[in-house]
Amino acid sequence: MSPEKLQAPRGTFDVLPEQAAARAAVEREARRIFEPAGYGRIETPTFEATELFARGVGESTDVVQKEMYTFDDGGGRSLTLRPEGTAPICRAYIEHGMHKLPQPVRLWYLSSFYRHEAPQAGRFRQFWQVGVETIGSDDPAVDAETIVLLADLLDAVGARDVRLRISSLGSPEARAAYRAELQAHLREHRAELSSDVRERIDLNPLRAFDADDPGTREVMAGAPRLLDRLSDEDAEHFAEVRALLDRAGVAYEVDSTLVRGLDYYTRTVFEFESAALGAQSGVGGGGRYDGLVEALGGPPAPGCGWAAGIERILLASDDAGGAVSGPPTSTPPVDLFVAFTDLTRRADAFGLTAEARRAGLGAQMELAGRSLKGQLKQADRVGARFVAILSVAGAALKDMESGEQRDVDRVAVLREVLRGRGAA
Ligand code: HAM
DSSP states (O other), X not given: OOOOOOOOOTTOOOOOHHHHHHHHHHHHHHHHXXXXXXXXEXXXXXXXXXXXXXXXXXXXXXXXXXXXXXXXXXXXXXXXXXSOSXXXXXXHHHHTTGGGXXXXXXXXXXXXXXXXXXXXXXXXXXXXXXXXXXESOOOHHHHHHHHHHXXXXXXXTTXXXXXXXXXXXXXXXXXXXXXXXXXXXXXXXXXXXXXXXXXXXXXXXXXXXXXXXXXXXXXXXXXXXXXXXXXXXXXXXXXXXXXXXXXXXXXXXXXXXXXXXXXXXXXXXXXXXXXXXXXXXXXXXXXXXXXXXXXXXXXXXOXXXXXXXXHHHHHHBTTOOSTTOXXXXXXXXXXXXXXXXSGGGHHHHHHHHHHHHHTTOOEEEOOSOOOHHHHHHHHHHTTOSEEXXXXXXXXXXXXXXXOXXXXXXXXXXXXXXXXXXXXX
């Protein structure tokens, strides 16, 4: 009986070489757009203390309640694979005393994240996010700047049918008062709500705006809106963000039903969606989190940022057909294929290949024990420009373009290839 074939865990995937180019392109565009705008790359650990997410993301969120990969590290400490990047980056901001740097501090990241969700198209258990966080300023220009950066990134990678929705959640105080008002409204219409929403009236009433069932939707259509309950200051902040987006030519829709799945948001929240995606239409989203750094034990430091799913960006983009597929990687040219007719020449072939690579050539050697005919076929398959054939008798060089083959001095092989390549 042969052993059972193992597969990647459900909701995870391999990024194969032919899929790497599309991902690399997103990363390249991100760097090109973010770094001149003052954003420095940050990488935090894959796992963190569980408490960071419990305190940072919020106990009542789906992410913390049911989606975290949490484990005991064997020393009695509870660790969690990061489900998101904002809380870890705020932790790093505090830990490294970044509040002493000129503010705001601008950071960007591209990392893998982990959520135990039901896998479906565009939803994975390990996925990648690109994101930015700007910490240390409550200027509405920060909100607008980060939004413009995501709009520009999506534009640069060719994401199709993108729509931006924005809203404001106001201050925690306004939100608390509104929450009570919304709860009262939900309780009044209890019988018309889905059981799911009914169960969460106490814990997370705002999520009722996300519900799909017609009964709940009807109730929510008549529900009070947080956007109408903002303090003057928060309303002014939101108006300023909108004015700046107008100035930057970024189109948006104000959507007072917009809710985000994480608890740390204050004031501005936003989401980019693409109609090119299915049910999981959110390409990227984020907002302001003015209380998060303090909640994690740091100094008062307002922040704002977003994250976008790499797989969803690729899915929504013109030149990438599938969540984890992309255009074929353009392989670098093979200038030299080193063949040998006799095993005693193998070490020499190895040496020549290493030498050729150090000289900056694209070089490959025979590794599969093929006959000379097979080796020439392989050289052709990889598109080699020259083939060096090492034998007991000496060395020969075959020009794969002209088909011409001639004997050469072994020590001259590299020089000949370099010259031949230069002439091409
Ligand atoms: P989020 O909305 O939870 O926000 O995730 C951001 C993006 O990550 C989503 O729009 C989606 O593209 C992608 N994403 C999320 N979950 C999955 C999944 N299971 N499979 C594939 N893609 C997924 C955050 O994570 C916040 N930290 C964003 C933020 C940064 N807010 C402020 N700063």
